[in-house]
Amino acid sequence: MKSLLLISLLLADALSFVVPRAGQEVDYSGFKALRLKLSEQSEDIEAQIEELAAHVLNPGRSELLDVVVAPENVDAVTALAAESTVITEDVGAAFKEETLATKDEVSVAAVPSETWFTAYHPYADHITFLRDLQSGFTSQSEIITTGTSVQGRTLTGIHIWGSGGKGSKPAVLFHGTVHAREWISTMTVEYMAWQLLTKYSTNSTVKAMVDKFDFYIIPIVNPDGFVYSQTTDRLWRKNRQTVSGNSCVGRDINRNWPYKWEVTGGASTNPCSETYKGQAAGDSPENKGLVAHVNSLRDSKGLTLYIDFHSYGQYILWPYGYNCNVVVDNDAQHRSLATRAASAIRAVSGTRYTIGPACSTLYATTGDSTDYTDAVGQSTYSYTYELRDTGNYGFTLPASQIQPTIRETWEGVVSMVRDA
Template identity: 55%
Template sequence: MKLSTIFVQALLVPLALAAAAPKLEKKVSYDGYKVFRISTHHDGAIIKEKLAPFAAVPFNLNTEEHLDVAIPPQDLAAFKALNLETEVLHENLGADIAEEGKFAAYDGPSAQAVPSLNWFNSYHSYADHVTFFSDLQGAFPQNSELITAGTSVQGRSIFGIHLWGSGGKGSKPAVYFHGTVHAREWITAKVVEYIAYNLLVQYSTNATVKTILDKYDFYILPFVNPDGFVYTQTNDRLWRKNRQTRSGSSCVGTDINRNWPYKWELTNGASTNPCAETYKGVAAGDTPENKGLVAFTKSLAAGKGIKLYIDWHSFGQYILLPYGYDCSARAANHARQTTLASGVASRIAQSYGTRFTYGPSCSTLYATTGSSVDYLTDVSKAELAWTIELRPTGSSSSGFILPAAQILPSAIEQWEGMTYLLTTM
């Protein structure tokens, strides 16, 4: 426990320093913003052109079928005058953000020294997430350790947990999960936390879980973008990128998932505009986060190899296979990956009927360059490398502001999908 306490304190130092620093930025308010889903009829460019005069905030990058966008109150009348085909997703985005932000107090470990499942009834602060992982590891010291995979722009550790079974630490191929790559995608941390929780809590009582953890070493990083996540809780709930500044630009942030040093130089899958949501950076792998992640990933690949990598995102309900950089490219084991993705989608649907679409990333959703999945597939030689886009999708979608009541159902259905995958792959 002493080691865990030191670990927690080290992780929270940047947060404490940030809290002590003067607040130079006003918190972004979304009060009165209304979020619409606009049917694009396969011509999103025309819709975007019509929205150009407004201070609109886009939610989705793939606009082939629809565009989800937040319209500020001062633009609502002019927006309605466009007579677009729309559905309302949020009547008042600010009110829904406020409701989501009613964090429950973390009540710590139970009498059995295990964190309570109540953790998954609410979203939490970054500090509470750090403590949760420390408590979880402290309850199972023989099968886990806290790990770091580099540091962020602002000096926060990219922390996580390493889990293993009867073979001992580092003796099996790696299963490797990333969460909160994009800061506003809060549900991703909760889902990977639920997976880690179940692997440890059920190891001694569930034969299937024991088989899984005895077969693989798990490396789970809940916050690949810790600075961005903290910023979503202090300044702007819809922030996506990291918090890196660049010389010559007043815009902040690089998209960590467009900065991996593989196919980074290609066009049309990322932006060279520092103000864009998908800004790729100045050079391949030039963010502090990517430098740490690449080094950590190389160490896993050089060890027992990487069996499975999943980059968890939201939203849209997709299981995305390689590749993002080329819509015609396919992994060497594409047929096998497709079969497994189909099985995972079917298992996910058994819990609550949630439907996930699966297929190659570029042809199923949109092009991406400098992405983790492409790097893990071709450079790290991971046998399986996927992106999973979590809830929600469809009409009445809540987008990134997924209600707290959906945390546990989302986590449960993913646990079911992963149980299938981890026993089948």
């Protein structure tokens, strides 16, 4: 297996006003990352900021906005805010400081070592990682596919089982990298698969987990966007689906699920927005495949636990996103599992997570994965993890933080699986 580029991704969730020329990578030299406190919650002010900013990193938040701004727009943006703080002085310089890993040749089909989790990697290497991992444990795992992307890439994952054989237990489902630049989510989801397979024969806790559930793990559910973030615009969030009659590209796959998609206030109808919901519920090909997979798990042995891994903010959230006044039937049980998971994470390295229902704890979202997996997929528990950090690095989380992040998150996930 090959380990190529070590790339520490940067910041972003935003409007698509930074448009590269064909074949040319976006240059963020001199761009600043700012945290803005608004004097009032005004849609007009927020709209003006979005027009001026290259990217809004945390769309949906209104009291504090993290934005990336071109040098010529910094004064205009800060004038609209009550307070502004510089998070990153020069976004382009931060990219240039990222270290490139030397090409490390490893024997093909060897089970990947834990050193994989010390660097960020190109898309093709992630597919090789999954196949190499599965090839070492052919009696209790298989490569699975859950549809294709706009550009024809297969959504590739791994299915892991224990005693009782393939497909004999209720499902646990993990998704990663629905938002292209959230590279730490890719590494975290892959670590779940690596731990479950490599520790099954030696760790009683892992064995109990794998014998209790069938695990379905898909580290990159937005492959086109992920590749684009590596080759052209590191701040890219959405998929790469075009909109007829519009020059803006991409749907937010996590605003496209066909449950409460039509509700207003939790996504955008503007194709240029990073939270663009699409023209119809479930109209992204990636979402079609994910929906079909969730439904098939529901109709088989059932879905017990779903986790959608994102960054950043350090949150554990559960349904609902579409309405802050509606709570899931087993809200108390969701809170109990999340409380124990947050404690398990904190016990590893002191990292603190905020927990709560998605809408009231963070912001409104419509057509999102956890609402769908709960209400339609009938998952007993559905969560979003927003991984490290709280904004100091944001999407530029250094490679040195990969292992601390995946290890603490693993303990949180173990806690949830044990108690589910």
